[in-house]
Amino acid sequence: MxxxxxxxxxxxxxxxxxxxxxxxxxxxxxxxxxxxxxxxxxxxxxxxxxxxxxxxxxxxxxxxxxxxxxxxxxxxxxxxxxxxxxxxxxxxxxxxxxxxxxxxxxxxxxxxxxxxxxxxxxxxxxxxxxxxxxxxxxxxxxxxxxxxxxxxxxxxxxxxxxxxxxxxxxxxxxxxxxxxxxxxxxxELLERSETRERLLDTVLETVDVGVIVLDAEGQGMFANSKQIEVYAAALPTDGAAGHETEMMIYREGSEDPLPPEQWALERALAGEEVERELYRLGKGAEARTVSVTVRGFSDAGGAHAGTVVASSDVTDVVAAVRARDRFLSIMSHEFRTPLANIMGYAEMVQDDPLLSETSRSDLEVISRNAQHVNQMVDDILAAAVTGTDSAAIRLPLDFAELVREAGASSGPDAKRRGIRLSVETDGALPVVGDRTGLVRVLDNLVSNALKYSGSGTEVSLRASRDGTWAVCAVEDHGMGIAPDELERIFTRFGRSTSVLGTGIPGTGLGLALAKEVAEKHGGTIDCTSEVGVGSTFTVRLPLRAEARS
Incomplete structure (x- = not known):
């Protein structure tokens, strides 16, 4: 009733x-x-x-x-x-x-x-x-x-x-x-919606990623068990419940607690974008390192409806990367001392006027191979040291001048190999960059061109302006690269199969590092090649703003 x-x-x-x-x-x-x-x-x-x-x-x-x-x-x-x-x-x-x-x-x-x-x-x-x-x-x-x-x-x-x-x-x-x-x-739609909701809940509880969903007012709507487990490491360990602002949240690599307004969630609610930023939660052995990404979502009308925070526990990954970097760094440094001795003593002995031509030739082989090993060690060391490129000081530079210096420094090596090295520059090319990084890029491209070219061929360096870009093309007439391997040569430790069969030494790190440096400068590096004809590597860097007109 x-x-x-x-x-x-x-x-x-x-x-x-x-x-x-x-x-x-x-x-x-x-x-x-x-x-x-x-x-x-x-x-x-x-x-x-x-x-x-x-x-x-x-x-x-x-x-x-x-x-x-x-x-x-x-x-x-x-x-x-x-x-x-x-x-x-x-x-x-x-x-x-x-x-x-x-x-x-x-x-x-x-x-x-x-x-x-x-x-x-x-x-x-x-x-x-x-x-x-x-x-x-x-x-x-x-x-x-x-x-x-x-x-x-x-x-x-x-x-x-x-x-x-x-x-x-x-x-x-x-x-x-x-x-x-x-x-x-x-x-029917309600049944489907309920089924999808149950599926979503199951997926969120299954994946190894912490997820929390907030509504448009910033209030929590959902948090899976992984999110609760990961962020439990940030709670105070003195037994007290603690205030929210007392949570132990740090930037990765820092021991200073972050103020609440710098937390990823607070920044996202304030309108900032957060993309895979690393944070450390807690202290000591129980601390966890998380990669945080925050995304807002809209309702059917396009209005802001809430925020999704995804936290991946990357503690073990970060520890493994650090261990690898330490190993590579130590290994590289341990190689440097004996290599320096080998090259130094070889140079000293080569200066002896009483040295026979046969012995001098043997010493040149020793010196040349020691230099190859030294270059490999330099590449490994560069790959092991993380974060240096982002922290490098960038100053106004003339890219054309760097190209000329690269040609000059590689001239003796080209002469020894019987290769003609030509350099052409078309006026100044003002850029803003890290001189050490850009020199490493050019030296790597020129040394590769010489390394994979035969005696009697020519390697040319051409620096020019293309619109708002400073362009350097390094062209050789060597063995060339197969089309299906052009992408792989820019990956770390990736080398062409045709090169592997020649016995020419190399780590496969140089081009990968060169590509990283170019991209961090806002530029690009690409390659066109034909097997048996040669290759052309082209570096593009943005010109300084005042030089673009």
Whole structure:
């Protein structure tokens, strides 16, 4: 009963939330209320109708049908049995129409209530609506029989009311069918949404990444167990709950706690972008290093709806990288001392005028190979030292001058190999950069060109301006590189298969490091090559702003 009243008062309970008996009672209630209204109006207009047996019978039948709706256990009967009530409703409507139509007009329209019930039930509407139309027709024709006025004219005069009621029934049936289809679609979408939500929850609990979702106000909506586990390391370890601002969050490599306004989440809420930034949570052996990325998301209307924070625990990865870098650094430094001794003593012995030509030739081989090993050690050391490029001081430079210096420093090596080295520059090329890094790039490209070219060939360096770019092209006429290997040569430790078969020494680090330096300067480095013809490596760096016009 409480649910029934809630539906009538437009509360939180909806019609379909009621049991079958409640829905039957609610469907019957409009007719009974209208019949009660008819009694009230008749009491004012023509009280004599209360002495008419037909009028009283109509009211009694309506009350009796309402009582049947309440006492019959409809849920125990076959579904659709309850539709006998709207067909029986046509009986009291017939009696009240025939007995009070002279006092009140339009009483035949009371048949709309049982017709709406039949059409709105959704149960075999194609059958129930026509039967309701027949019942409406019987309602208007049946009173003509006892009156003895059954003829074509009188029958035709009563057709409008049944036709109108049938039209209402057809319209209600169509809308009910459409509403039912929409409801089924909504239920299907809700089921899919629930399934996707469960899938998302399962995925977020399965992946080894901490995820927290905040709403547009910055309040937490969701956090998976990995997020809770990772950030537990940042909580104070003194046993107290601690205030949020006392969390132990540090920049990776720093021992100074970050103030709350510099935390990744706070910065993201303030509108900044955070992309894979490293933070250390906690101290000591229990500290965790996390890579944090923050993304905002929008609702269907494009308005900001919240923020997603993803935290990857990279503690073991960072430790492994540091161990590798320490190993490479130590190994490289351990090589430097004996190599320096070898090259130094070889140079000293070469200066001896009494040295035979055979011994001098042997010493040149020793010196040359020691230089190759030294270059390899330099490449390994450069790869082991991380972060130096980002911290390097960048100053105004003339890229054309650096190209000329690279040609000059490589001239003796080219002469010894029997290779002609030419340098062409087209005026000054002002750039802003790290001189050491750019010299390393040019030296690497020139040394590679000489290393992989044969005696009697030519290597050329050409520096020029191309729009807003300073360009240096290093061209050789050596063995060349296969097209499918052009990308691999710019990866660390990546070398062409044709080179591997020649026995020419190298680590495969030089070009990778050169590419990194060029990109950190906002430039590019690429290669065009043809096997057996030669290769051209091109470096592009942005010109200084004042030199672009």
């Amino acid at each position: 409480e649910k029934l009243l809630d539906v009538l008062l437009l509360g939180r309970v909806r019609f379909h939330d009621l049991n079958l008996t409640g829905r039957v009672l609610l469907s019957q209630l409009p007719l009974n209320l209208t019949m009660f209204l008819v009694c009230a109006v008749v009491a004012v207009v023509d009280p004599r109708k209360f002495r008419d047996p037909s009028f009283l019978a109509a009211q009694a039948i309506a009350v009796g049908l309402f009582a049947l709706c309440a006492v019959i256990p409809w849920q125990r009967l076959p579904y659709g049995t309850f539709l006998v009530i709207p067909f029986l409703d046509f009986v009291p409507v017939t009696f009240v129409r025939s007995s009070a139509s002279d006092a009140l007009s339009g009483l035949g329209l009371l048949a709309v209530f049982p017709m709406l019930w039949l059409a709105g039930s959704g149960y075999r509407a194609r059958l129930m609506v026509p039967l309701g139309g027949v019942a409406s027709l019987v309602m208007v024709w049946a009173p003509l029989v006892p009156a003895g006025t059954v003829d074509a004219r009188s029958l035709a005069a009563q057709l409008m009311t049944p036709v109108m009621i049938l039209a209402v029934g057809v319209g209600a049936s169509v809308m009910t069918a459409s509403g039912t289809a929409q409801q089924e679609r909504v239920e």
